[in-house]
Amino acid sequence: xxxxxxxxxxxxxxxxxxxxxxxxxxxxxxxxxxxxxxxxxxxxxxxxxxxxxxxxxxxxxxxxxxxxxxxxxxxxxxxxxxxxxxxxxxxxxxxxxxxxxxxxxxxxxxxxxxxxxxxxxxxxxxxxxxxxxxxxxxxxxxxxxxxxxxxxxxxxxxxxxxxxxxxxxxxxxxxxxxxxxxxxxxxxxxxxxxxxxxxxxxxxxxxxxxxxxxxxxxxxxxxxxxxxxxxxxxxxxxxxxxxxxxxxxxxxxxxxxxxxxxxxxxxxxxxxxxxxxxxxxxxxxxxxxxxxxxxxxxxxxxxxxxxxxxxxxxxxxxxxxxxxxxxxxxxxxxxxxxxxxxxxxxxxxxxxxxxxxxxx
Amino acid sequence: xxxxxxxxxxxxxxxxxxxxxxxxxxxxxxxxxxxxxxxxxxxxxxxxxxxxxxxxxxxxxxxxxxxxxxxxxxxxxxxxxxxxxxxxxxxxxxxxxxxxxxxxxxxxxxxxxxxxxxxxxxxxxxxxxxxxxxxxxxxxxxxxxxxxxxxxxxxxxxxxxxxxxxxxxxxxxxxxxxxxxxxxxxxxxxxxxxxxxxxxxxxxxxxxxxxxxxxxxxxxxxxxxxxxxxxxxxxxxxxxxxxxxxxxxxxxxxxxxxxxxxxxxxxxxxxxxxxxxxxxxxxxxxxxxxxxxxxxxxxxxxxxxxxxxxxxxxxxxxxxxxxxxxxxxxxxxxxxxxxxxxxxxxxxxxxxxxxxxxxxxxxxxxxxxxxxxxxxxxxxxxxxxxxxxxxxxxxxxxxxxxxxxxxxxxxxxxxxxxxxxxxxxxxxxxxxxxxxxxxxxxxxxxxxxxxxxxxxxxxxxxxxxxxxxxxxxxxxxxxxxxxxxxxxxxxxxxxxxxxxxxxxxxx
Numbered sequence: 001x002x003x004x005x006x007x008x009x010x011x012x013x014x015x016x017x018x019x020x021x022x023x024x025x026x027x028x029x030x031x032x033x034x035x036x037x038x039x040x041x042x043x044x045x046x047x048x049x050x051x052x053x054x055x056x057x058x059x060x061x062x063x064x065x066x067x068x069x070x071x072x073x074x075x076x077x078x079x080x081x082x083x084x085x086x087x088x089x090x091x092x093x094x095x096x097x098x099x100x101x102x103x104x105x106x107x108x109x110x111x112x113x114x115x116x117x118x119x120x121x122x123x124x125x126x127x128x129x130x131x132x133x134x135x136x137x138x139x140x141x142x143x144x145x146x147x148x149x150x151x152x153x154x155x156x157x158x159x160x161x162x163x164x165x166x167x168x169x170x171x172x173x174x175x176x177x178x179x180x181x182x183x184x185x186x187x188x189x190x191x192x193x194x195x196x197x198x199x200x201x202x203x204x205x206x207x208x209x210x211x212x213x214x215x216x217x218x219x220x221x222x223x224x225x226x227x228x229x230x231x232x233x234x235x236x237x238x239x240x241x242x243x244x245x246x247x248x249x250x251x252x253x254x255x256x257x258x259x260x261x262x263x264x265x266x267x268x269x270x271x272x273x274x275x276x277x278x279x280x281x282x283x284x285x286x287x288x289x290x291x292x293x294x295x296x297x298x299x300x301x302x303x304x305x306x307x308x309x310x311x312x313x314x315x316x317x318x319x320x321x322x323x324x325x326x327x328x329x330x331x332x333x334x335x336x337x338x339x340x341x342x343x344x345x346x347x348x349x350x351x352x353x354x355x356x357x358x359x360x
Numbered sequence: 361x362x363x364x365x366x367x368x369x370x371x372x373x374x375x376x377x378x379x380x381x382x383x384x385x386x387x388x389x390x391x392x393x394x395x396x397x398x399x400x401x402x403x404x405x406x407x408x409x410x411x412x413x414x415x416x417x418x419x420x421x422x423x424x425x426x427x428x429x430x431x432x433x434x435x436x437x438x439x440x441x442x443x444x445x446x447x448x449x450x451x452x453x454x455x456x457x458x459x460x461x462x463x464x465x466x467x468x469x470x471x472x473x474x475x476x477x478x479x480x481x482x483x484x485x486x487x488x489x490x491x492x493x494x495x496x497x498x499x500x501x502x503x504x505x506x507x508x509x510x511x512x513x514x515x516x517x518x519x520x521x522x523x524x525x526x527x528x529x530x531x532x533x534x535x536x537x538x539x540x541x542x543x544x545x546x547x548x549x550x551x552x553x554x555x556x557x558x559x560x561x562x563x564x565x566x567x568x569x570x571x572x573x574x575x576x577x578x579x580x581x582x583x584x585x586x587x588x589x590x591x592x593x594x595x596x597x598x599x600x601x602x603x604x605x606x607x608x609x610x611x612x613x614x615x616x617x618x619x620x621x622x623x624x625x626x627x628x629x630x631x632x633x634x635x636x637x638x639x640x641x642x643x644x645x646x647x648x649x650x651x652x653x654x655x656x657x658x659x660x661x662x663x664x665x666x667x668x669x670x671x672x673x674x675x676x677x678x679x680x681x682x683x684x685x686x687x688x689x690x691x692x693x694x695x696x697x698x699x700x701x702x703x704x705x706x707x708x709x710x711x712x713x714x715x716x717x718x719x720x721x722x723x724x725x726x727x728x729x730x731x732x733x734x735x736x737x738x739x740x741x742x743x744x745x746x747x748x749x750x751x752x753x754x755x756x757x758x759x760x761x762x763x764x765x766x767x768x769x770x771x772x773x774x775x776x777x778x779x780x781x782x783x784x785x786x787x788x789x790x791x792x793x794x795x796x797x798x799x800x801x802x803x804x805x806x807x808x809x810x811x812x813x814x815x816x817x818x819x820x821x822x823x824x825x826x827x828x829x830x831x832x833x834x835x836x837x838x839x840x841x842x843x844x845x846x847x848x849x850x851x852x853x854x855x856x857x858x859x860x861x862x863x864x865x866x867x
Contacts (some may be wrong), residue, residue, distance in 0.1 A: 208510040209729045210722050217718070220709045226666065227696070227704040229687030 007333050008280050008287065014292065015074065015323030022318060023311055033311045038054060040304025041297035047304075049179075049186025053258050055080070055296025058197040059249035061274025063202055064243045065118075069135075069283045070206060071239035072219035077123065077138025078247040079271025080145035083262075084117035084247025087149050090165055090262050093172035094157050101171040108172065109194065109252055116248015117241040123333060124240030128233035134240065142267055150264045157262075165262045170231040174257035191253030195219035196289070198246060203285035205242075215239050276320070280327040295320065362425065364389045364552045365410065365441070365521055371420035372405055379405040380416070383578040385554075385571050386775050387521065392543060392553045394567035394584065396560075396596055398794040402576040403556045407523050410554075411434040411443045441512025443523040446530075448506050452499040456492055460513050468728050489545045504535035508542065522546065524555045528562055530649055533855030534820065540566050558591040558596070572596055577740065597795045607806045610830040610835055613642035614677070616814035617663070617783050622672035624658040626838075631670065632658040634838045645805065645815040647829030647846070649822060649854050655838035656818045657699060660787055663816075664696045665689045677782060690719050693782030698773055699818070701765070705772045708761040712752060713741040715760055716775045740778075748774030749800070766797040773801060775807060784808050787818040802828060807853070822851055836860040 020030035041051040058190035061078045068075035075081075089112035096104055133282040174190040206212040217225040218235040226232055254270060255262045277295055281287030302316030326333065365730040372380040379402045387393045397403045408414045410421065412430035423439045430436050436443070450459050457478045466473045485492045490508045496507060501601060507527060514522055524543075528536045543566050557563060558638040563570055563584060570587070573597040580594050594600055617640040626632025633655040640646045648656050661667035663674055665686040674682050676692050684692065698704035706715050715824040717726050717737050725736040725786055741756040750770045752758035760768055769789070776784065786805060790798040805828060809815050819825050823830055826846060833843045834857040841857045857863065 207731055208734075210727045210732060213714070213721050213732060217707050217710070221703075221707045224707050224718065225706045226686065227664075227698060229690050300594065 005282070005287065007337070008282060008327060011280060011323055011326035012331055014326045015319050018322045019315060019319035021351060022315055026311060026315070028309055028311045033305055033309055036305040036308045037301040040308075041320070042299030042301075043311070045182070046186045047182035047185025047300065048190035049242075051296045051300045052183075052192055052293070053186060053188040053296075054300045055293045056189075056195050057250040057254040057258065057268075057270045058193040058273055058277050058292035058295050059289055060198060060246050060253060061270050062277030062292050063195075063198055063274075063285060064246035064250065064272045066278035066281060066283040066285070066288050067202060067246060068239060069208075069278060070193065070219050070241040071215045071235065072222070073127070073236065073239055073243070074135050075120065075123075075138055075240065075247070076135050076275065077120065077141045077244075077271075078250070078274045078343075079267045079269070080138070080142035081116040081119040081247035082251035082254065082268050082271045083149055084119045084145045084251070084266075085112040085140075086251025087145075087152070087262055088112060088115035088248075089140075089252045089256055090158065091152075093168045093256060094166055097169055097172065099356045104172050105174065105190075106189065108256060109249065112248045112252035112256075113245040114248070115244035116251065120240040120244020120247070121237065123239035124244075127240070128236045129227060146265075146267055150263065153262060153264045159261055161264040163264050168256055168260040170260075172256065173260050174253060175260075187258055189253070189257040191257035194249060194253060195292075198249065199285045200287045202246070207287065211238075247274070250274070276324040276327070279324060362389055363387060363422070364424055365554075366420075366422040366425075367406070367410060368420045368422070370406065370409055370416045370421075371652075372409055372414055372416045377576070379576050380409065380413050380573075381576045381578070382419075383573055385574075385581070386542055387552050387554055388569075389552050389604075390547055390550060391568040392547060392555060392566055394563040394570040395554055395573070396558060396563060396570050396592060397573040398558060398596060401573050401596075403573065405527065405576075406573070407443065407525060407554065407556060410436070411441060411523060427439065437517050437519070440518060440520035441523065442517060442519030442521070444507065444510040444514065444525065444527060446526045449511050450506060450509060452497075453509060454498060455494070456496050456498065456501075456509050456512075457494040459498060459509060459539070460494075460516050462778060464517070469765060481516065484512055484519045487545075488515065488549060489542060502535075503530050504532070504538065507531070507539070511542070511546075511597045520551060522551060522553045524553060526556055526558075526560060528557065529820075532858050533851055534859055536562070540764065560592055563592065563813055564589060574598055585726045593795075605802050605806065605827040607828075608810070610644045610809065612644040612830070615639050615675075616642050616677055617816065618673075618675035618678075619659075619663065620675070621672040622659070622662055622674065624655075624662045624667055625670055626658055627657035632838050633662065636835075636838075636840045638833055638840060638843070640814040640816050642782075642814050643809060643812050644830040645809050645817055645828050646843075647817045647819065647825035647832045649819075649825045649832050652820050654835045654858075656787075656835060658838070660696070660699070660785055660816075660818060663689075663785065664694060687719075690779070695776035695779045695781035695784045696778050697769075697784070697786045699787035699791075701772055702770055706760050706768060709759065711757050711759055712745065712750065712763075712771055713737050713756045715771060716741045716744050716774065716778075719779065733762075743769065744774035748777075748804075750774060766793045769793060769797065769801070777804065781813065783814045783816065784817045785818070789817070790819075790821070790824065822854060826851065826854070834858055 023030040023033045026343055040047065063084060064078045089108040092108050092111050093104060121139055123141060126132035126137050127134050153165045154162055157165040174351055179188055180186055214230050214235055217230055218232050222232055229246045250270060254268060256289050273295065277288055277292045280291035296321055298316050302313045305311055305316065306313035363386045367385045370380050371378065383406055383686050384455060405414065409575045412435050422428065428439060457474055460481055461477045466477050481494040490512060492505060492508050492512060503549055523610050527539060532537060546553060555567060567584045569581055570592060571581045572592065574596060609664045619636060619638045622633060622636045623631055624633040638660060651658055658667060662669045665684060670864050673680060678696065681692055682687055717740060720726055721732065725733055727733055730864060738756055744750065745756060748770045751767050752763050760771065771790065789801050789805065805815060817825065829846045831843055832846050832849065832854065834841045835855060836858060837860060841860065841862055
């Protein structure tokens with residue numbers, strides 16, 4: 001576990017170094033660039049609040065992907081689940097405007113979760129019953145969500161323009177005035193607490209419950225799970241639904257927290273960034289939490305960096321991409337670490353023990 | 361006499377282990393040299409060094425007196441060294457000839473000249489008494505025949521030295537006999553052979569010299585004629601071993617497992633088990649003897665619920681479990697030591713603790729209200745570790761992937777026995793284990809029998825089946841050929857039945 005965290009840090013470091021080289025190659029000063037990048041995300045209470053707010057849907061999307069990964073599934077459809085979950089929550093918020101905040105907001109959260117779960121249930125079912133690969137079916141579900149929202153929003157919830165929904169009233173969003181004020185008017189909102197609670201809940205499920213034990217067993221070794229009488233199909237469907245539900249929550253905090261409208265013609269990139277967050281977080285809930293905050297920092301700092309220097313804002317995206325690359329090839333980093341770390345230890349062991357096992 | 365191959369002071373290291381530590385092996389021209397050692401002793405590594413798949417850290421290799429560097433298998437081939445691997449490397453839907461010429465196809469203009477090649481193969485086959493049809497397809501010929509194709513492959517490449525890696529593991533006793541004759545023919549024609557094995561009987565039958573290695577270290581080279589089997593065994597293991605399994609006569613009780621007219625499809629969607637009927641009583645071990653892939657897996661998977669059945673019934677203590685789920689069958693009292701421990705038996709990424717509750721994690725005291733009780737699980741793991749002598753680096757918290765095969769197997773056996781089953785199904789319980797672990801596991805299985813459990817044993821090792829079982833069912837081509845009393849049969853008779861020849865039919 002500790003070693004995994006170390007690998008992520010190395011990936012980040014390598015990404016930053018590569019970014020520094022790039023900045024230098026564009027004729028700018030890397031130190032200056034990074035200073036503004038981090039200042040942009042951390043300089044004052046408002047900026048910190050915005051960093052955390054940017055990180056909020058990333059935490060949930062990352063959890064979604066990581067949870068599926070732990071069960072041996074690749075949920076590439078977090079974007080679609082997010083969109084559909086966010087849309088259903090928005091629809092509830094816009095329809096039941098008269099309800100008090102204390103009723104409508106929890107209702108929207110629940111509906112968002114369920115809608116995301118439903119959107120992932122279909123690929124889960126297809127996988128369990130017909131062995132349709134979830135990568136294919138979740139991508140297709142992304143587009144179904146895309147066009148469904150494309151049709152439904154202008155039809156029923158048209159706002160100021162053709163391409164977006166009506167504004168949710170403040171009573172039907174996750175905004176909290178005291179929190180915004182605390183962070184100097186930032187758009188931070190209650191979503192952060194939802195994300196933090198889900199991190200704890202998912203960590204608990206994965207590590208301490210019968211459900212988590214089954215899901216991991218299915219993820220690691222399907223044959224052994226089957227042998228032990230664990231229903232593989234049930235767990236595949238369940239895992240997809242929980243994963244989709246988390247993505248649905250990401251949609252709620254995105255569209256009814258950070259924003260208060262839903263736009264058509266866009267698949268939320270947060271859904272795909274969730275894959276990167278999960279990778280960098282080594283698929284553990286805590287890792288996801290910190291890696292999402294780091295990504296949030298880069299995203300909210302890049303504007304400031306490009307405003308204050310001549311460095312193009314795309315550099316921040318390139319840094320993110322490189323970090324993802326290194327995180328994805330963490331096996332390589334691990335190998336290098338093992339090579340240097342174990343070489344001495346092994347040599348000693350090999351001399352001391354004469355057990356001739358594990359030769360192959 | 362001159363040496364055709366000399367491997368002098370070979371040392372080969374892998375991270376974490378010295379697989380070969382200063383080993384010397386010298387092969388004379390025209391001799392059969394056995395390389396004896398337990399699983400994991402370093403036999404295959406040493407031969408891989410000779411065949412150019414590994415480069416040794418230290419030591420020299422001489423071929424016909426000249427020092428050589430064997431960088432890859434092609435160099436080995438050029439030097440006249442050929443290897444017959446334990447798992448054949450053949451293309452199933454190619455003919456014998458096509459397989460043999462693969463990689464050095466003779467050409468006539470632009471087309472492959474099959475005819476000339478086939479003719480040469482036929483001649484070779486005749487010279488060495490191999491009896492192989494050059495135009496037969498691999499998928500249509502027996503395993504023994506396929507092995508001869510592998511031998512022909514090396515001969516076609518003008519091999520002078522043949523390395524045979526565990527050549528008898530996949531053969532019936534009769535096929536083994538034929539292989540022994542082929543080895544003699546090869547020697548008569550001037551070839552030299554290194555045979556890797558841990559079966560002493562075969563060494564006695566065919567080898568001249570025997571080099572023993574243990575835990576990667578060179579123990580010695582002996583003249584086979586002047587050394588007894590038990591002397592070689594103690595060289596291999598490092599202590600005295602008893603080959604006899606001590607057991608009292610069985611006292612069978614009520615029928616525990618009752619399989620009636622069971623038919624099961626195999627992975628190729630044809631019947632892999634046909635109309636099989638079998639009973640196992642409390643307090644007896646019933647062994648299944650047969651060559652691999654003759655319906656054993658289908659039988660076991662049908663009983664445990666891992667594979668759907670086509671026809672027939674399965675009763676456990678009189679209760680029909682044919683339609684029960686896997687989990688229900690476990691609860692009904694079936695424990696199963698699976699054939700492939702890494703594929704089915706363990707979640708390799710889980711710790712010992714997590715693995716020992718694989719079937720019972722959802723029951724009290726191991727979990728309550730859906731939440732795991734880690735203390736109870738740890739206690740259960742500790743009990744199994746102590747009782748079944750499971751050794752590992754970090755105790756119950758060891759990830760099983762890092763454990764040796766023997767200890768992985770002990771953990772599985774402990775887990776299954778601790779389920780207190782009515783029926784224990786043990787598939788290949790000692791495959792790939794060293795002699796010490798084998799002795800131990802045999803003892804535990806007999807203990808289970810004596811405590812009144814029904815034991816169904818599936819093994820490809822005929823010795824194991826003969827020594828442990830009270831009754832033996834012989835399978836061939838998906839059918840149970842016969843069920844015999846273990847005391848009233850012998851290896852030859854079983855061998856014939858494994859080849860599909862029923863009692864009384866004659867050979």
